[in-house]
Amino acid sequence: MRQKIRKGMLAYSAVLFPITFIFLSPYIIIVSARMGVISGSGVMFAFLFLSSIVGSRLYCGWLCPGGAVQDMAGYANSRPWFGRFKIRSKYIIWGIWFSVVVFLWIKNGPLEVHFFKMFNGGLAGLLVYAGVASIIYFFSLVTGKRGMCHSICWMAPFMVIGEKTADLLHIPRFRLKADSNACISCGQCDKKCPMSIGVQEMVRKGNMDHTECIACLECVDSCPKKVIRFGVGRQQKKNS
Ligand code: SF4
Ligand code: SF4
Known part of the structure; x- marks a missing residue:
């Protein structure tokens, strides 16, 4: 029963993904930072970090729409992903990307928070969504089970750092x-x-x-x- 509930929650998060992807975007946070704005994705990543201090990576297993898309790909390819740099690559990508974000925040401060920055929908928004969802789907289809979580996900490091912070502070x-x-x-x-x-x-x-x-x-x-x-x-x- 618990797994049915979990899978149902993940499936629903996939249904909402065309709207919510903007708040998980690694790109919009950069465009916004150039304007001196912390976007919805910046707020969301801060929330994921803070929530993981007590909740570990529950978000990934129960709510992440990207995880839901990968689980769909898993029906076609359920092999484990054993790439050589499978986990390390994620931290390298995150380190470079987040350094750029922080640099832009410092350079363009004082910052203001605009949760709905670039939340304008339309055909362009739908096309970007289709591109992002396709990359997530096909990457996991080629690599194997939750391949993107292992190798690319820009959100997972926030939560791993949250877990490590919790352990460090007991x-x-x-x-x-x-x-x-x-x-x-x-x-x-x-x-x-x-x-x-x-x-x-x-x-x-x-x-x-x-x-x-x-x-x-x-x-x-x-x-x-x-x-x-x-x-x-x-x-x-x-x-x-
Ligand atoms: S191998 Fe895993 S599933 Fe099997 S009894 Fe041990 S802990 Fe349980
Ligand atoms: S990710 Fe693997 S180890 Fe962690 S709770 Fe799920 S089945 Fe267990």
Whole structure:
């Protein structure tokens, strides 16, 4: 039932994506910063960072329309994505992009917040939406399960930094827990994980923290022995 609700929420976020993509755009934040404006996407990225301090990456697993589009591509290609620079590339892209944004904010300050900046719809807006959604879809279709989350997503680093901040400050946040003694090594958790994480190995090691985990709870719901649980707590061991 929980996974039906989650997938229903993701599907609805995909329905709203033609409207909401403007508030998740890595481009509009740059155009706005050149005008001395913090756009809706700037506000949204700040919200994602702050929410992840307690909620980890729940947004990615339950609400992200880009994730929903990738899950659709997953029906055609459900292989795990094992690219060589699969995760590192995301942080390189984010580092360059966000440095440019911060530079423009500093250069063009004082800043004003305009949440609906460039929210004007029309044919041009629809074409941009179609382009963005197509890139997300086809990238994951070619690479494999949630390939864009792993390699390109400009939002995930905000949340990973939020998680790390929480752990550094010993703030309790959403995380998985496991009783390794009860595991029968059936591999269901590995098979179901949309982020292709080696969940079984994490259970074996007794460390369920992973920066790529999107808190979807597929591993929790698929485990026949109820080995994996979730809750809010402080970091027990060093993160992966
Ligand atoms: S480890 Fe579990 S909760 Fe995290 S992404 Fe994989 S299946 Fe989802
Ligand atoms: S699904 Fe549960 S029992 Fe099976 S390998 Fe994963 S943790 Fe172990």
